[in-house]
Amino acid sequence: xxxxxIKRRPSRPVRVGxxxxxxxxxxxxxxxxxxxxxxxxxxxxxxQSLAAAGAELVRLAVPNRQDTAALRRIVPQxxxxxxxxxxxxxxxxxxxxxxxxxxxxLNPGNISDDRQVRRIIAAAAGAGVAIRVGVNEGSVVDRTxxxxxxxxxxxxxxxxxxxxxxxxxxxxxxxxFENLVLSAKSHDAFTTIAACREIARRWNxxxxxxxxxxxxxxxxxxxxxxxxxxxxxxxxxxxxxVSYAGDPLREVSAALELLYSLRLRARVGAELIACPTxxxxxxxxxxxAEEVHAALxxxxxxxxxxxxxxxxxxxxxxxxxxxxxxxxxGKAVLYRKGKPIGTVxxxxxxAAVVAEARRVAANGG
Amino acid sequence: xxxxxIKRRPSRPVRVGxxxxxxxxxxxxxxxxxxxxxxxxxxxxxxQSLAAAGAELVRLAVPNRQDTAALRRIVPQxxxxxxxxxxxxxxxxxxxxxxxxxxxxLNPGNISDDRQVRRIIAAAAGAGVAIRVGVNEGSVVDRTxxxxxxxxxxxxxxxxxxxxxxxxxxxxxxxxFENLVLSAKSHDAFTTIAACREIARRWNxxxxxxxxxxxxxxxxxxxxxxxxxxxxxxxxxxxxxVSYAGDPLREVSAALELLYSLRLRARVGAELIACPTxxxxxxxxxxxAEEVHAALxxxxxxxxxxxxxxxxxxxxxxxxxxxxxxxxxGKAVLYRKGKPIGTVxxxxxxAAVVAEARRVAANGG
Numbered sequence: 035x036x037x038x039x040i041k042r043r044p045s046r047p048v049r050v051g052x053x054x055x056x057x058x059x060x061x062x063x064x065x066x067x068x069x070x071x072x073x074x075x076x077x078x079x080x081x082q083s084l085a086a087a088g089a090e091l092v093r094l095a096v097p098n099r100q101d102t103a104a105l106r107r108i109v110p111q112x113x114x115x116x117x118x119x120x121x122x123x124x125x126x127x128x129x130x131x132x133x134x135x136x137x138x139x140l141n142p143g144n145i146s147d148d149r150q151v152r153r154i155i156a157a158a159a160g161a162g163v164a165i166r167v168g169v170n171e172g173s174v175v176d177r178t179x180x181x182x183x184x185x186x187x188x189x190x191x192x193x194x195x196x197x198x199x200x201x202x203x204x205x206x207x208x209x210x211f212e213n214l215v216l217s218a219k220s221h222d223a224f225t226t227i228a229a230c231r232e233i234a235r236r237w238n239x240x241x242x243x244x245x246x247x248x249x250x251x252x253x254x255x256x257x258x259x260x261x262x263x264x265x266x267x268x269x270x271x272x273x274x275x276v277s278y279a280g281d282p283l284r285e286v287s288a289a290l291e292l293l294y295s296l297r298l299r300a301r302v303g304a305e306l307i308a309c310p311t312x313x314x315x316x317x318x319x320x321x322x323a324e325e326v327h328a329a330l331x332x333x334x335x336x337x338x339x340x341x342x343x344x345x346x347x348x349x350x351x352x353x354x355x356x357x358x359x360x361x362x363x364g365k366a367v368l369y370r371k372g373k374p375i376g377t378v379x380x381x382x383x384x385a386a387v388v389a390e391a392r393r394v395a396a397n398g399g
Numbered sequence: 400x401x402x403x404x405i406k407r408r409p410s411r412p413v414r415v416g417x418x419x420x421x422x423x424x425x426x427x428x429x430x431x432x433x434x435x436x437x438x439x440x441x442x443x444x445x446x447q448s449l450a451a452a453g454a455e456l457v458r459l460a461v462p463n464r465q466d467t468a469a470l471r472r473i474v475p476q477x478x479x480x481x482x483x484x485x486x487x488x489x490x491x492x493x494x495x496x497x498x499x500x501x502x503x504x505l506n507p508g509n510i511s512d513d514r515q516v517r518r519i520i521a522a523a524a525g526a527g528v529a530i531r532v533g534v535n536e537g538s539v540v541d542r543t544x545x546x547x548x549x550x551x552x553x554x555x556x557x558x559x560x561x562x563x564x565x566x567x568x569x570x571x572x573x574x575x576f577e578n579l580v581l582s583a584k585s586h587d588a589f590t591t592i593a594a595c596r597e598i599a600r601r602w603n604x605x606x607x608x609x610x611x612x613x614x615x616x617x618x619x620x621x622x623x624x625x626x627x628x629x630x631x632x633x634x635x636x637x638x639x640x641v642s643y644a645g646d647p648l649r650e651v652s653a654a655l656e657l658l659y660s661l662r663l664r665a666r667v668g669a670e671l672i673a674c675p676t677x678x679x680x681x682x683x684x685x686x687x688a689e690e691v692h693a694a695l696x697x698x699x700x701x702x703x704x705x706x707x708x709x710x711x712x713x714x715x716x717x718x719x720x721x722x723x724x725x726x727x728x729g730k731a732v733l734y735r736k737g738k739p740i741g742t743v744x745x746x747x748x749x750a751a752v753v754a755e756a757r758r759v760a761a762n763g764g
Contacts, residue, residue, distance in 0.1 A: 037555075038555055038557075038593065039589075040589070066675070066677055067677070068675075068677055068680070093677075095677040095679045097679045097709070119677070143715070170715070171715070171719070172715030172718075172719070173715045174715070175715070175718065190402075190403055221672050222659075222660050222661075222662070223628060223632070223657075223660040223661050224404075224405070224632075224660065224661050224662040227632050227661075228403065246674075246675075247672050247673055247674040247675060247705070247707065248673075248675070249671050249672060249673050249688065249692075250671070250673065250685075250688055250689055250692055252620075252649070252652070252653070252656075253656050253671070254675075255617075255620040255621055255624065256620055256624045256653050256656045256657050256660065257624075257656065257660045258624075259620065259621045259622075259623075259624035259625045259628060260624045260625070260627070260628025260631075260632075260657050260660050260661060261628065261660070262625070262628075263588060263624060263625025263626065263627075263628040263629045264628045264629045264631075264632035264633075266625075266629075267588070267589075267592050267625075267629035268629075277675035278673075278675055279673040279674070279675055279684055279685040279688045279689070279706075280675075280685055284617070285675070287617070288617070288621050291617075291618050291621045291622065292588075292621050292625055294587075295587050295588040295589065295621065295622045295625050295626070296587075296588050296589050296625060297587070297589040306614050306615070306618070307586050307612050307614060308612055308613075308614050308615065308643075308644040309611075309612040309644070312431055312432070312433055312460040312484070314460045314462045315433070319644055320615075320644040320645055323614065323615055323644045324615055324644070327614075327615055340612070341644075342612065344462070350508065350535070350536070350537030350538040350539070350540070353537075353540065354536070354537070
């Protein structure tokens with residue numbers, strides 16, 4: 035079968051350690067540690083976990099000198115490039131570059147002194163370090179000048195974020211620094227989409243996508259996937275982070291799921307398809323699906339497993355899946371590559387599906 | 400501040416009871432009961448819960464004659480129009496129309512006999528009932544004819560779904576039946592997006608959006624929001640269902656969250672903004688956010704509440720939120736409409752935020 039795919043927006047390639055962002059490179063997944071960076075041991079361990087879960091870049095907050103000092107110990111242990119998230123204090127950027135960060139994130143809302151920015155640019159250029167200029171709606175309105183504040187507050191936040199980015203990008207242009215990634219994040223999908231579409235129109239730098247302080251995992255997954263799904267489906271976005279108030283490893287899984295679903299990445303491991311269940315279901319499909327999902331989490335072959343509750347879509351899904359189960363009253367039919375291969379009693383369903391999936395995976399999918 | 404919004408694709412209005420789909424009507428949220436429809440009492444209760452959670456239409460599966468019989472008792476008790484999901488047996492469609500369903504869903508993959516379709520169309524036209532023609536990737540490939548199966552399997556699923564829809568729509572055109580809604584669902588965002596974009600290009604009927612058997616709540620929310628977010632942000636989509644293997648009320652909340660985030664609907668109740676937490680956070684923001692979220696679930700005033708873990712985006716979010724808390728070391732600063740109004744000790748934070756939010760809500764936001 036033909037496999038059409040999303041046509042990506044062309045952008046300039048930016049090197050971040052051994053990862054390339056933009057320039058046709060695959061969309062990369064970024065994680066962020068939620069440890070105190072100064073606790074080098076805990077942070078290095080979380081970086082390892084994030085990388086194992088699929089993060090190709092990991093970002094660390096470095097609010098204090100102790101945090102950048104810890105970077106020296108964390109960077110050499112990390113399997114992926116480390117990004118230092120810098121706010122307020124330009125010294126942290128210089129220290130992070132010196133400590134081996136592969137990329138620095140600067141927030142124009144928090145570091146605005148032109149001379150300081152040029153110092154950071156010079157240091158990054160010297161060390162071959164990339165810079166992300168990332169605006170957030172929360173730090174884009176000037177609160178130090180009353181007149182400016184009033185004028186800015188009257189503009190839509192997406193316009194304001196892009197304008198702020200424009201002033202900053204001009205400094206990088208003057209300094210001929212091109213190892214640049216841009217981002218603009220809002221807590222809502224609409225503003226994030228509007229801002230990133232405008233960035234894509236104006237510049238050819240790669241774009242980092244994310245939704246900021248998106249809430250709990252429930253609202254966060256929806257807001258993030260809506261914004262990132264819309265932009266990625268238009269070809270916009272070169273590296274992504276899904277973020278919400280919750281487990282950082284689940285943020286990485288969510289980001290990967292998004293890329294799989296948009297065919298921006300070939301799935302690694304089993305893909306579980308489950309019907310949403312309805313008044314036709316004759317068994318607890320939710321429980322079955324979750325048990326199968328959990329039991330196959332370690333599988334690294336790209337096979338599809340369908341858990342279906344009835345005969346409406348069941349046989350169709352079974353035809354497309356490597357292994358499928360269509361649950362009926364008290365028992366279920368097991369399929370392999372679309373062919374029924376047996377009937378399984380209720381209590382044995384999960385074990386039978388898992389065994390069959392492992393058999394198919396062992397035979398190369 | 401200006402409030403730009405998504406420009407919707409023009410479509411023909413379709414009446415489903417007192418709900419209009421398309422023709423510029425707001426995007427409506429559809430729920431689906433997961434009870435056995437034949438159990439009229441349990442189903443009527445779940446329809447009530449779904450409507451209370453925000454579902455404006457509720458769909459019920461009607462595989463058996465007992466299910467359509469139960470519709471007669473469910474429909475009069477329902478606060479929202481009932482949609483009957485019909486597969487395989489055309490009699491179920493006729494019975495459901497007779498029992499008072501406001502809309503029938505037909506799957507071209509499962510009911511293909513031309514004469515039967517015309518009978519259903521005539522009955523629906525006579526009763527003023529709308530019809531959704533909804534194809535799913537799982538039931539789109541002909542498995543009865545080997546040659547046709549081989550030819551169909553070679554085509555991308557999005558093309559195949561739209562082709563199948565086209566054959567069906569032609570019958571409705573011949574019968575001059577225009578009370579029609581179209582849909583095409585895949586389990587992946589890419590195929591769903593491609594198919595719906597093509598439907599939007601070809602016809603001016605309103606479009607129902609959804610991702611089918613999208614997996615567990617974790618993967619389901621991501622796949623659904625990615626596909627629906629992409630389409631809605633392009634103006635495509637007139638009614639939506641988020642579905643996954645899980646609680647049907649959470650499907651409705653997820654659909655609403657998606658519409659809020661894209662500004663397709665004004666939020667009802669408190670909007671919680673929370674930072675994702677990072678190495679800067681000096682308190683358990685996740686726990687705080689979840690406790691505040693739960694404590695304000697009943698609020699129906701459209702106020703924003705921000706729970707922030709540090710000073711980077713905290714004051715900015717506080718400026719945009721009605722009530723905000725910026726957590727520091729052991730204590731937090733409480734903001735009202737951007738102004739700090741006090742300092743709160745760790746254990747009192749949730750109570751203080753909730754009390755302040757209720758005060759603001761009582762004063763009209």
